[in-house]
Amino acid sequence: GAGVSQSPSNKVTEKGKDVELRCDPISGHTALYWYRQSLGQGLEFLIYFQGNSAPDKSGLPSDRFSAERTGGSVSTLTIQRTQQEDSAVYLCASSYSGTYTEAFFGQGTRLTVV
């Protein structure tokens, strides 16, 4: 596709369940980012992948959150034992070679934990 694709666009889950959010970056982009945005709030950095380097996980809020990037392309953000405070829009972005080039964002996955 032409842009960053995220799925699902909306997800409602019960408290305590695990969820997986998917991000398909733009083909050829080596850098991939995950952010989350709670209602009315700014963007909170979660994790950053760049090529084959170890990811920067410094923004993950707890050990319930993890992410992987397979084959340098698709990424999955997993939230285990979801809590109501995990409800937010989760945004993925990719760029060609890191933060000196334009980052393209997907439309996000709106996660609601009930």
Place this chain on the structure above:
Amino acid sequence: DAKTTQPNSMESNEEEPVHLPCNHSTISGTDYIHWYRQLPSQGPEYVIHGLTSNVNNRMASLAIAEDRKSSTLILHRATLRDAAVYYCILLIQGAQKLVFGQGTRLTINP
């Protein structure tokens, strides 16, 4: 990450220029200045970036103060579609992530 300060909100009229300020008094010589904006219910989109010289592109202009402690994003002729939250971000050379602050919410009046 180096800190930026922006007004919480600004208001302007359609078809008028808009100057969005950003203070970054702790900027170092290798920090790049990036601007992104987020339209309602959408992910952020890149607007412009620069290091020392003023920059222009199809969306906006970026005016950087001579001492680099502040910059201004200029929308030359605002439209209703420019209503968004505008984020000013500093990137340290070699930095690995975009860290967003609270940004400036721009309202455009018809």
